Amino acid sequence: MSHFLEFEKPIAELEGKVEELRRATYAGSIDLAEEVGKLQDKAQKLLAATYAKLTPWQKAQVARHPERPKALDYIASLIDGFVPLAGDRAFGDDAAVIGGLGRFRGRAVAVLGTEKGRDTETRVKHNFGMAKPEGYRKARRIIELAGRFGLPVLSFVDTSGAFPGIEAEARGQAEAIARSIEAGLEAPVPFIATIIGEGGSGGAIALAAADRVLMLEHAIYSVISPEGCASILWRDAAMAPTAAEALKLTAEDLKKLGLIDTVVAEPLGGAHRSPAEAMLSVSRAIWAALEPLLEQDGATLRIRRREKFLDMGRSGIA
Structure with a gap:
């Protein structure tokens, strides 16, 4: 361990x-x-004892740990013969969104992920995991490609949210996110999304409109970051711990609310302490979620996926 959090x-x-x-x-x-x-x-x-009683704010810190496995780590570990696909066929390529084809446990799949980067150079290259419209249009293109060729879709989500820059808005950020969500909901193939670190706002949902949403034990998933929420409600980012508590952004809370399907246990002390063990657990969880879906036809998958998300609203949860 080269980096310890304050509470550690x-x-x-x-x-x-x-x-x-x-x-x-x-x-x-x-x-x-x-x-x-x-x-x-x-x-x-x-x-x-420390990790058995983490507060939501402490879990947010663990989810952002610099040594936590990133999307590219999961792809390298879980996907054999990965072939990256670049570009949205409209503007350019966005390195914040990784996409391509490969094999998961011997089965051909399409893969998506938001990549934050590990050091200064890679973080800048991947824009800290904050995708622009071309990133979400690439995701949509790959999901639609998977549908045409009957390939299950696996996504690995780790982003603080979509890039908020003026140029992203000028190129249709909201529309691109909406179309990516639409593609996920309409895909005639099984779709498994895994929140591996931080799942922030529409930037996360764009790659997580899936049949099954898995979430690591110490990951977070929320409409806004604790700091952003605190700045809006109290005009004070120091209130982030209070905001984290109110947002119900932990895997445990979201499972109770019915917004995710499975909580994937992490090694003691978090995924950053034993990345290989964490990725093995994710592999097993993905396969457990994917295998039953392989027997369902495209029409059934679409109907059940649609109902899954509509039920969140009907029960007053979302």
Whole structure:
């Protein structure tokens, strides 16, 4: 671990002491194996206790952790023979939205994802995961392509929201998002969306109008960020923790409200502590959601998907 969140500082101190004792043991000056074991056990218990009672605001911080697996990580791990497809055939290519074809557990699929980037260079390249209209039009193109060739669609969502710049508005941002949602709802093939980090506003729903919406345990999914909500309601971003509580943006809350279908458990301490384990859990959850849908015809999928989202409104949830 190279980055600890503010609430993880006590854990960081213990793990730092463990590492110091290990180095002393390796140096051969003294056998501290027993002390190391005790401290490790204490650190694990503290980690478990801390993550068992995370507040919504703390979960938002975990969802944004810089070392958390990104969309490209999931694609590299879960999708064999991935072939990226570029461009919306109207304006250009948007690196914030990754799309292409590949194989998931031996089955041909279409893949979409919002990519935030991992360091300064890649974050700038992918515009911090904030897509422009051409990104959503690319998503729509790939979903429609999947429909024509009978390919299930898998999406990995991790975005703070659509890019709010003037040029995006000039090129029809709202229309592009709406058309991407429409394509998802109308797709005659199974569609599984997974919220892997941050699911922000229409920028997230554009890639998540799916038959089944999965969500990692410490991910968040909301119409607006806690900071944005706090700035609007209280004109004070410092009220973000209060806003996070009110927004009901955690996986646990959203599952209770019926807005997502499955909560995918993360490794102890979050997906960033054991990316391989987290991605394996996601793979299993996707397959469990996808397999029953493969037996349904396109017309049935469309009807049930439409009813799924209409029911959210009928019950007064959304």
